[in-house]
Amino acid sequence: MDDSLRTSGIENIGKIYWGTHIAQLYDSVEDFFNISVPYIMSGLKSNELCLWIYSQNTSFDEIIKFLEVHMVDVDSYVKSGQLILIPYTEIYIEDDSFNEVRANRQWKHYVERALKEGYDGLRAVADTYWLEKSYYRTFERYENNIQKIIPEMNFIVLCLYDASKSDTLQIAEIIKNHSYVIIKSDDKYEIVKNVELLIKDRQLLQAHEYDRLKNEFMANVSHELRTPLNVILGTVQLLELKKTDVDIKEHKYIKILKQNCYRLVRLINNVIDITKIDADFYKIKKQNCDIVNFVEEITVSVAEYALSKEITVVFDADTKQKVINCDPDQIERIVLNLLSNAIKFTPAGGKISVLVHDKGEKIELIVKDNGIGIPKDKQKSIFKRFEQVDKSLSRHEGSGIGLSLVKALVEKHDGNIAVNSEENKGSEFIIGLPCNIQNSESEESWIVQSLLKRPEKIKIEFSDI
Missing domain, CATH: 3.40.50.300 (P-loop containing nucleotide triphosphate hydrolases)
Known part of the structure; x- marks a missing residue:
């Protein structure tokens, strides 16, 4: 206002x-x-x-x-x-x-x-x-x-x-x-x-102004952090290229340094994007996308990483193809975020299922695990900003922005997200997206571009596991 x-x-x-x-x-x-x-x-x-x-x-x-x-x-x-x-x-x-x-x-x-x-x-x-x-x-x-x-x-x-x-x-x-x-x-x-109402109205306006200043500050700080972080990450990558000259111990430190750089990249990206969404400056770029094959590709690319944690990831769909109008980059980000959470909260020997259901006028994406689950009293707050189910950093680290951003990105697609969960039995995140199609759209360019960038995206999204 x-x-x-x-x-x-x-x-x-x-x-x-x-x-x-x-x-x-x-x-x-x-x-x-x-x-x-x-x-x-x-x-x-x-x-x-x-x-x-x-x-x-x-x-x-x-x-x-x-x-x-x-x-x-x-x-x-x-x-x-x-x-x-x-x-x-x-x-x-x-x-x-x-x-x-x-x-x-x-x-x-x-x-x-x-x-x-x-x-x-x-x-x-x-x-x-x-x-x-x-x-x-x-x-x-x-x-x-x-x-x-x-x-x-x-x-x-x-x-x-x-x-x-x-x-x-x-x-x-x-x-x-x-x-x-x-x-x-x-x-x-x-x-x-009415003095009471005048005070309340003024307080509300001040709250709006503080919120605007906060968003502006967060955006500026995040952009300022990106520059030195890019320098650090670039230096780490150069050291990796010369890893034959370093011993095993040094290589371990380089790996830790790189992972934490990715964690910072993820946090900064999330803060910038959530700030843009709050200010209504965030724009999505919709294109026609075969959502079934696209989500399957994302799942397959994550399966090997999950296997290293002794977790099985499977994909299934009730239709071979379904083209919808969406922003592929943001759909990929949504799915990777949910898979990252599923891997993080599923113990070794667990299973994660990624499902796609064609519901006619909408498509349903489901990420289901048999991990630790979410307590009933926490399920309503998990999509709130900076909320974490378990705030003990000794167990699972994170900023508490991820699911809030996922919900915002889903809503930018005119979709919705819900969760079904039972403690100690697992969680199921269900996304509903409208099945709209844009005429005369080529799909090839973004598919190639997305495939080239995916390994880096996985490293960033999975950096706090």
Whole structure:
């Protein structure tokens, strides 16, 4: 969410943040026009999509008339689509009743439309004059819920309430559910501030800013680490080429050094990619891929390594071929990560199965082992960032980023991932991917390139086993 300040157009409120929820208790239609017109004008001048939801106490023509008193180009804003005037029934009512789900869906639609059309966000006026007494409790609950949602959105809303229809209890609820409430006292407009909500909103914005700074810091540090690491890794590889000149002990140290370089490469790559995903800068490059043969090739390339750990890896599929549109590099990364975990947590003599099932509209990839399994109380948290089932580094090392990244990459493919596991019996990771196909796509180039890079990828992904 953008955390820049917006001009409210309301005297005594001044600049506000996205996510601000304002209310006005008005005595007359003229009262709410005095507040709503400059509020909407500020939005139009600030590149915001402006939505005015009117009730039975006014009309489209009357709103235009009041706006034209203060603006000369109202008609151009309406024609361009930046100013939208609609009756309350188009937001709040479904089947002749107030419907909270419809209202939330409509708000989300207009916020998304605003951003899609190049506006900074959505500014709305919503008159609740239509609200009948039978809906009061339901609407209060809705207002309370939406107050929790809008701080996450590029959205500002001014809710209008008829003071003559509101009793003391309802006024208290209005104050509770809004950051600011505008009331008229002695012919002057006064502002009642909900300090608790204002503090919470500011804390949320600060949290967003801290998160942005954290991501920026992690990305910068990760890139800075890559340069010296590449020098170290290059030096180690040169020493390996001259291994005839070193004794067995030195060769052992070189091997340890190289493995730990790969571990750092893996960690840095994961941190950079998870940071990009968080910032929505991560792009996948989809191509048509025979997923059955591709996953089989990955499995076969890992089998020899697993055998050195006395673990058997087998592949099986219920179809010979299935072409889907995906990013082969990222699918390979997903499968290698799951195989790395399976090998890490499966003792000698164990078995790992990689299965591909054709489910018609989706393909199912399964990595199954008979290792130590995952405790029931840990299964919900394994896809969370920096979570590890066993935090004892003496047993299994890792950053806790791997499965979080796997889940993010699967979701980038519009897929899903789930786990079935029983402690001391093994785990089964199930990935579902949509079976979409891109027309006229050559598969050969990425297959050759991927095969050439795979040994290095395996070394990196398996570096912390």
